[in-house]
Amino acid sequence: MTRPRVAIVGGGLSGLAAALGCADRGAAVTLIESRRWLGGAAYSRFVDGAWIDNGQHVFLRCCTAFRGFIDRIGSTDQAHLQNRLSIPLVSPGGTRAELGRDDLPPPLHLARGLFALPGFTLRQRLQVVGAVQALGRLELGDRSNDDRSLGEWLAGRGCAFESTARFWELLVRPTLNVDPRQASLAMVAKVFQTGLLESRDGADLGWGRGPLQTLIGEPALRALDAAGAIVRVGEQVEALRRGAGGVEVRCRGEWQQYAAAVVAAPPAVAEKLLPPEAGIDRRGLRNLASDPIVNLHVFYDRRVMDEAFVATIDSPLQWVFDRSAHAPGFDGQYLAISLSAADAFCGMDQRQLRELAEREIPRVFARARGATMTRFLATFEKNATFSQRPGTGRLRCGGDVGVAPIFVAGVWTDTGWPATMEGAVRSGNEAARRALGWLRATEPMGASSAPAQLDRGMAAMSGMEME
Numbered sequence: 001m002t003r004p005r006v007a008i009v010g011g012g013l014s015g016l017a018a019a020l021g022c023a024d025r026g027a028a029v030t031l032i033e034s035r036r037w038l039g040g041a042a043y044s045r046f047v048d049g050a051w052i053d054n055g056q057h058v059f060l061r062c063c064t065a066f067r068g069f070i071d072r073i074g075s076t077d078q079a080h081l082q083n084r085l086s087i088p089l090v091s092p093g094g095t096r097a098e099l100g101r102d103d104l105p106p107p108l109h110l111a112r113g114l115f116a117l118p119g120f121t122l123r124q125r126l127q128v129v130g131a132v133q134a135l136g137r138l139e140l141g142d143r144s145n146d147d148r149s150l151g152e153w154l155a156g157r158g159c160a161f162e163s164t165a166r167f168w169e170l171l172v173r174p175t176l177n178v179d180p181r182q183a184s185l186a187m188v189a190k191v192f193q194t195g196l197l198e199s200r201d202g203a204d205l206g207w208g209r210g211p212l213q214t215l216i217g218e219p220a221l222r223a224l225d226a227a228g229a230i231v232r233v234g235e236q237v238e239a240l241r242r243g244a245g246g247v248e249v250r251c252r253g254e255w256q257q258y259a260a261a262v263v264a265a266p267p268a269v270a271e272k273l274l275p276p277e278a279g280i281d282r283r284g285l286r287n288l289a290s291d292p293i294v295n296l297h298v299f300y301d302r303r304v305m306d307e308a309f310v311a312t313i314d315s316p317l318q319w320v321f322d323r324s325a326h327a328p329g330f331d332g333q334y335l336a337i338s339l340s341a342a343d344a345f346c347g348m349d350q351r352q353l354r355e356l357a358e359r360e361i362p363r364v365f366a367r368a369r370g371a372t373m374t375r376f377l378a379t380f381e382k383n384a385t386f387s388q389r390p391g392t393g394r395l396r397c398g399g400d401v402g403v404a405p406i407f408v409a410g411v412w413t414d415t416g417w418p419a420t421m422e423g424a425v426r427s428g429n430e431a432a433r434r435a436l437g438w439l440r441a442t443e444p445m446g447a448s449s450a451p452a453q454l455d456r457g458m459a460a461m462s463g464m465e466m467e
């Protein structure tokens, strides 16, 4: 009795979710990843005694697919999820405040937090509250919202971006990785509606207790192994083509046959790998730009920050996380500073970024003034996320592109979500659902035990009960 063979191209979150989705439901999965590790855009390396994440990653309580994924791979206990949203805010000079939420029904749950924003006049606070309420009323499916930027929309409301810039800098820059003034209004509305307005706890923040490898890469490998999937890392898929028995995948010059394949690679790779009949908008994919994230990894000989993380106001440091747990045996403090929409920092070298850290950290954390920076490293992700500026929506492919038996996944597909771990997992789940549906429809009934397994898989994915 043979099970249908499914190839998954790419071991980022979308590929991992697609692979587990297929393997759990009866397919014989082979996942092929060109790097030597899993995790894609969310990974860690062990460098001189410390686990260094390629970039600090956070998620929200509303990220149900991502949370379901870490549950499935058994790493939920490796993540911390706040009981209640609380963002400590710090300004140069040490002024502290908190952006949190109450247990009131939305949008009242945010009222106290918004009115406590430091350094805002009453008029600015009212502008912020009015804009947040108006974002909540926008139609998420209305494509015209993707043609406008947040800055244009605010100006149209008679509220200059500059007057409330600090609020958007705080929340839009890190969530969308773009200068907030230039962010697609549709994406901003998605963040505020799903994260902040639809439920009172949707924006409670989560992050890995340890490095990304222990949250994603390693447990995913174990889970795939236990599900009977074959994982081939360090192998690049060179080409795909439709074949008589399904699809053929070329690695190291050799063609191998599968019943179906999911291409879960970045847009530039997908564009090259997908055959013309996949119906993919190649020009769209080529025009899908990306934006960078830079992380500063700063080691001090002592603790300079008490909180697990802070968001800064009026400082270039943006968001700062205590990652000391990543450096076993190190008795100082390891801070990871996440700089989103980091074009200005990408042109700087390690020395210049270190100077920036040496200058700016003591302005925000008084204890850093007497501390010694013992080590510094900047990591650059030049194509960290697809660009979430106006016009991006129509460049993203729908999850229904691809032509059976070749399916497509990736955070850049049109999930309705921004470039997040949640969007990646959703796209992988959807690709698995479509691949399994196709296999189920094409497998001759009674030919093997696989169709029954796939029937159960499909039912489980659509939430139906099976006997």
Ligand SMILES: Cc1cc2nc3c(=O)[nH]c(=O)nc-3n(C[C@H](O)[C@H](O)[C@H](O)COP(=O)(O)OP(=O)(O)OC[C@H]3O[C@@H](n4cnc5c(N)ncnc54)[C@H](O)[C@@H]3O)c2cc1C
Residues within 6 Å of the ligand: 009, 010, 011, 012, 013, 014, 015, 032, 033, 034, 035, 039, 040, 041, 042, 054, 055, 056, 057, 058, 059, 235, 236, 237, 238, 264, 265, 266, 269, 293, 381, 383, 384, 385, 409, 410, 411, 412, 419, 420, 421, 422, 424
């Ligand atoms: C620095 C940084 C910080 C971020 N912060 C956050 C955050 O706080 N919260 C959040 O939700 N999201 C965050 N993101 C975004 C999130 O990590 C990504 O959106 C998500 O991981 C993308 O997953 P993916 O599977 O779609 O793509 P990828 O992770 O890019 O996976 C694609 C995989 O395909 C592989 N591949 C490419 N070509 C081939 C080939 N020919 N053959 C085989 N394999 C191939 C690649 O090596 C890669 O592993 C961040 C991203 C970065 C870079």
